[in-house]
Amino acid sequence: MPAKFQLPHPYNEGLEGAGLPHPSWKAREMGNLQGRVALVTGASQGIGRACALELAQAGATVALAARNEAKLAEVAAEIEAASGQPAAFALDVASEDSIKNGAKAILERFGKVEILVNCAGITRDDLMARMKRADWDDVLATNLTGAFLLTQALLRPMLKNRWGRIVNVSSVVGRTGQAGQVNYAASKAGLIGLTRSLAREVASRGITVNAVAPGYIETPMTAVLDEKQRTAMLAAIPLGRAGTDVEIAKSVAFLASDGAAYITGHVLDVNGGMFMGG
């Protein structure tokens, strides 16, 4: 008679290496990140700031990273006021040296990063025929190479710890393409390839790697759109409105939680229905 197949019980201790929830899950509510160390890039404003606040609210100790130290200090003060314990690190994801130094400082301070949110991003839009090489390079360096280098710099302790959550902030245009954004769309589609490949590499170590693909979200990045562009965007959104930074942050926090332990290599579309592809 064949041996009876039994699913491992998620409460079993010591199984977290197989991608199952951390043993201390027992003591946590779904989504509660008490005791976890998280790092959010691009945390000085917009979606990154909202992610930092959301993760802190869920109990994580949050390292905030961006270039603008003054703005980071403001976000840190907001988290502190809500009884979190953040730490701010000046880090330019377009610079390999800055990433190395920043990652070193963060690891010296916390010993590990368990939740990494690669959120820093820029746009330099133009039509392909006119796009400057520098605009291509800057966008790829910040949005894609930055995520690659920072993840690589923090991966070893995560592998050793046999638990981790990596969430990359991609974009709906990485799925659909967008006229005037060949550089940006290529970087965001690249992040999806990175997400799925890394997810396969590290799954056996209990690390999940996912992406969130926001649609049109009201942040300083989209505040530069003119009325005509806004109207065209809104017309393409079945839910009929722009999204908020908090709505993206909630999805990121979910993917970081034990509740998402069985989700990896996924691209979560948070776009009001703008794109409903697979």
Ligand SMILES: NC(=O)c1ccc[n+]([C@@H]2O[C@H](COP(=O)([O-])OP(=O)(O)OC[C@H]3O[C@@H](n4cnc5c(N)ncnc54)[C@H](O)[C@@H]3O)[C@@H](O)[C@H]2O)c1
């Ligand atoms: N707003 C949207 O509609 C939208 C849609 C899809 C995807 N996204 C993505 O979400 C992420 C956040 O966007 P946002 O709308 O909050 O934009 P934002 O411009 O408000 O914020 C971007 C953040 O990235 C940081 N940043 C930029 N370059 C950096 C660098 N070299 N090093 C370190 N930090 C750097 C900025 O300081 C800032 O904190 C980006 O990756 C963006 O591409 C945004």
